[in-house]
Every structure is written in structure tokens, then in C-alpha cells.
Amino acid sequence: MRILTLSGSLRARSTNGALLHAAGSLATAEGTAVTTADIGGLPHFNPDLDGEGAVPPAPVAALRKSVAEADAVLIVSPEYAHGVPGVLKNALDWLVSSGEFIDRRVAVITASPNPAGGDYANTQLRETLRMMTGTVIDEACLMVGTVGARLDRDTGEITDPDLTTQLKAALKALTAP
Template sequence: MRLLALSGSLRARSSTGAVLRSALDLHQGPATTADIGALPHFNPDLDGEDATPPPPVAALRTAAAAADAILVVSPEYAHGVPGVLKNALDWLVSSGECVDKPVAVITASPFPTGGDHANAQLRETLRMMSAEVVPAACREIPAIGPKTDPATERVTDEATLADLRAALSHLTTGPASAPA
């Protein structure tokens, strides 16, 4: 199963990046990580009828179209979705690449809530885009800091790794197998 990964953090060394890299290490197939930091600010005038989307937008859409499933891993900023990730989703709203595509949303936070506000917002946005959010594949990882190793930039906590493995299993088997 071809996986497209989207990270809500642009930081080179973030706990979100550690979660994403660990999930990709656990994935049993090909994966692409989209460079959403290169996207221009969403502007429908750049994408209207007879317009050619900017190259980074075209690349994101091509990657989304080629993927069998999408993995979104994000921190939570000010109880919400990071702007860069929302911008990427805005570029995908009307293009159709996410329609009926299985999606997992994983948020991580240094706080006990695990990024629950961002997780809920992302899931709602993706459902509005007609993506198949797989509830059993979605996770909120609390207190992420001590669960990662800055040297390897990976998750080292065995329980968290087992949970990521389970999330990926649900994502790759599809929404039909996931409880509502």
C-alpha cells in the first residue's frame, strides 16, 4: 500500500517528525512525505478555471492521487491545526485526490491531551473533503517528549510504537474494518 505522509510541523527536529519517521519505519510498503512547506499560501485565483496550479501544489496533488492512503501527523498549536498543514489541505479541498481515500490522523503533544483539539479539527476537515477518516487508525499521543530519542529522531517508547503499529494496521486494512 502506497502511503502519503503529511507532517504538520516544519521543524527539522520535532517530536512530530519523530512520530512520523517512526510510523514510516513501521509501514510495510512504499511511502512519500510531502513537502508542504514549499506550498504557496492558498489562493483560489492561482487555481481557478484554466489556471495551472503552482508546481508545489501540482506535486502535492500528484502524490495524493498516487497514494492508497494518507497519514497525517501533527502537533497542536494554540488548540488548533498548524497553519502550514491547513494550507496544504486547502490546496486539496476542491481537487478530489482525497475523495474516498483512507486517512489516519495522529497528533502528538507534550501535554496530557495529546493534541485532541487539532485531531478533532483535522478529522472534521478531512471528512468535509470526503476522505475516509479511519477512526481506529487515529491517535492522540500525550506527553510525547520522553517517548522520543532526540539522537535517533524516533519514538522509543514501546507502548507508543505498538499503538502506532496498530494504527497503521487499521489504516492499511481500510475503513470497512474499523469500528465507528
């Protein structure tokens, strides 16, 4: 099993990045290969750059290749102003018409300092991914509230055993046959 991870945050010390790293470590410990796609260098979505007969920009081609090679995709993202961060939406826009997400197993984890755990972004991402004909595994989707209190701010390690249990269950659901 190969999981591709995407982070909706570009911050170096992002709690969502730490959560993504923790999930990746848990998956690797279970024998799953995990890679992370860098979406920060993608150009702004412009269909004119990718029309019929055009060669997509190199970062776009690399992202598409990574998604195509994965068995599943795990997205970990914050919520910005009750929505999906622009960098993540941009990456998904580049994948909409290319077909890599068709029937791809996908999980969404949103994390927020707010107790609701990024529920607006989680709902929006799941709807977008379903429209892209990804197979959203509902049991693998989480909303992690008060995330800062559940991670060590210096190391990014999970300090809440319940969160570790939830991540393991989500990964098991995502990787189930």
C-alpha cells in the first residue's frame, strides 16, 4: 500500500504538518509506504497552461504522477476563514480534469485550534473530492479540535493518546482492502 500525503499548510511549524507527519509515521510503522507531495511550488491554476495538446508545467506533472502512483491519498489541512486553504484548493484544481483521483481512496483530516476541528473545510474538501470522483473513506476522515493542546509545540509529537488511537483507526480504514 502506498499513501500520498498532501498538507494544506505551508508553515514550517504547522500543527497540521505535525499531524500529517505523525500519521505518516504511524502508517510507515504498519508497513505502508508514505510520500508527501510538495504543493507549494505549483503555479496558480490556469486551464490555458494545460489545454488539449499542451504539456502541463513540471510541478503539475509531478503532482499528477504522485497521485497516479498512490493507492490512497491522505489530506491534512487547516481551515482558513471557514474554508479550504488556497494552496490546497489550487492543487486540487490542477487534478480535477486529469483523472488521477478517479476511484482513488482518500481521507481528509482537518485540524484547528477551534474545538470544531475545521468542520467547514472538512465538509468542503470531502465534497470537492467526491466531485473529482475520489472514493472518500468516511471512516478515515477526522476533525481534530483544539489541536495545539494535543501536540507538543516544540517537537510536534502527539501528546494525546486518544488522538493516536483515532489516527490509527483512520489509517486502518484508509488502507483496508
